[in-house]
Amino acid sequence: MSGIVDKIEEIEHEISRTQKNKRTEKHLGLLKAKLAKLRSDLLLPRGGGGKKEEGFDVAKTGESRIGLIGFPSVGKSTLLNKLTSSESEVASYEFTTLTTVPGIIYYMGAKLQLLDLPGIIEGAAKGTGRGKQVIGVARTCNLIIIMLDVLKPLKHKAILEKELDGFGIRLNKKPPNIVFNKKAKGGLNYVTTVPQTNLDIETVKSILKEYRIFNADITVKCDASIDDLIDVIEGNRIYMPCLYVLNKIDQISLTELKLVSKVPHSIPISAHQEWNLDGLLERIWEELDLIRIYTKPKGEIPDFSSPIIVPRKKRKVKDLCRKIHKNIIEQFKFAYVWGSSVKHNPQKVGKEHILDDEDVVQIVKKF
Ligand SMILES: Nc1nc2c(ncn2[C@@H]2O[C@H](COP(=O)(O)OP(=O)(O)OP(=O)(O)O)[C@@H](O)[C@H]2O)c(=O)[nH]1
Numbered sequence: 153m154s155g156i157v158d159k160i161e162e163i164e165h166e167i168s169r170t171q172k173n174k175r176t177e178k179h180l181g182l183l184k185a186k187l188a189k190l191r192s193d194l195l196l197p198r199g200g201g202g203k204k205e206e207g208f209d210v211a212k213t214g215e216s217r218i219g220l221i222g223f224p225s226v227g228k229s230t231l232l233n234k235l236t237s238s239e240s241e242v243a244s245y246e247f248t249t250l251t252t253v254p255g256i257i258y259y260m261g262a263k264l265q266l267l268d269l270p271g272i273i274e275g276a277a278k279g280t281g282r283g284k285q286v287i288g289v290a291r292t293c294n295l296i297i298i299m300l301d302v303l304k305p306l307k308h309k310a311i312l313e314k315e316l317d318g319f320g321i322r323l324n325k326k327p328p329n330i331v332f333n334k335k336a337k338g339g340l341n342y343v344t345t346v347p348q349t350n351l352d353i354e355t356v357k358s359i360l361k362e363y364r365i366f367n368a369d370i371t372v373k374c375d376a377s378i379d380d381l382i383d384v385i386e387g388n389r390i391y392m393p394c395l396y397v398l399n400k401i402d403q404i405s406l407t408e409l410k411l412v413s414k415v416p417h418s419i420p421i422s423a424h425q426e427w428n429l430d431g432l433l434e435r436i437w438e439e440l441d442l443i444r445i446y447t448k449p450k451g452e453i454p455d456f457s458s459p460i461i462v463p464r465k466k467r468k469v470k471d472l473c474r475k476i477h478k479n480i481i482e483q484f485k486f487a488y489v490w491g492s493s494v495k496h497n498p499q500k501v502g503k504e505h506i507l508d509d510e511d512v513v514q515i516v517k518k519f
């Protein structure tokens with residue numbers, strides 16, 4: 153394993169030494185492809201099941217999973233204890249938390265799993281401390297909270313982002329608009345629909361060569377970087393929303409608070425003093441982008457106490473059915489819907505109908 157780490161460092165060093173210009177583009181592309189391959193070897197050893205640390209990850213529960221990532225002693229465990237009924241040890245010394253501690257946030261009728269994780273530091277993705285396992289768990293989340301101590305250097309933010317990035321986690325970023333299909337023969341068919349600043353055919357060829365890909369259709373529909381192309385080839389990237397929680401604001405002045413609050417996607421809090429925790433919950437809910445659907449059994453009033461939670465991006469009647477029970481779709485005849493997604497209350501709809509937040513649905517089954 154350490155052999156891989158050394159090679160990664162070597163290549164990172166060479167990339168940082170290489171000036172970026174037209175002449176070096178192809179070479180840089182090659183280096184970056186090599187680096188990406190080594191990183192994924194580190195993450196998931198090819199051709200063999202990656203050994204997982206026993207008992208580090210915990211079972212998924214609830215509608216969504218949120219992971220607390222941060223340097224030691226920024227207040228992750230303090231926050232878990234305030235937002236859930238779980239108890240995670242809090243102390244002033246670093247690396248108090250040594251394993252995953254789950255808790256449940258009850259919000260808007262949904263159960264959201266919050267994971268307290270050990271603190272990570274620079275070099276985590278390469279195996280320093282618990283870093284690798286922590287980031288492995290981060291990959292399974294629906295939302296990452298990067299927690300920062302406002303009294304500590306903001307440089308920590310960039311370090312954590314780099315660690316997650318090295319493990320294929322892309323924060324607050326959309327997947328690049330590149331269509332990539334490997335083929336058995338026919339050579340390389342490279343099509344661009346917008347002018348490319350970084351990806352000329354030679355660069356693309358050299359990157360693909362590193363992956364031993366000689367036959368493929370590639371259509372690039374955005375001004376893509378070398379890294380974007382590598383991400384699409386590797387195919388195992390995870391695109392995830394991230395909130396930057398700026399903790400311990402009880403220790404700074406209002407002027408300082410205004411300054412730190414400029415960090416994009418950030419929210420200031422004091423976990424210890426319980427300041428702005430409501431604001432934080434609202435932001436978490438927004439980022440998770442979930443909607444609530446109430447079901448109504450025939451002849452009864454809707455069950456407003458326990459909505460069915462679905463992602464806004466997957467909110468058709470059939471998605472709701474799948475969420476209720478895996479076989480219900482086969483018995484589905486039609487549904488009655490009350491709410492803002494329909495013109496008449498109720499309206500008869502099919503399984504492709506797109507629902508809205510707080511709609512009421514009665515499913516009618518075939519006999
Ligand atoms: N002033 C202030 N102190 C806080 C706040 N939140 C947490 N702390 C303190 O910061 C210290 C570390 O808190 P923890 O919750 O243990 O931090 P952690 O991030 O879980 O630390 P590790 O598990 O070691 O990574 C403790 O002394 C807390 O009391 C806050 O909002 N304000």
Ligand SMILES: [K+]
Pocket residue numbers: 224225226242243244245246247248249
């Ligand atoms: K601590």
Ligand SMILES: [Mg+2]
Pocket residue numbers: 228229230240241242248249268269270271
């Ligand atoms: Mg802790």
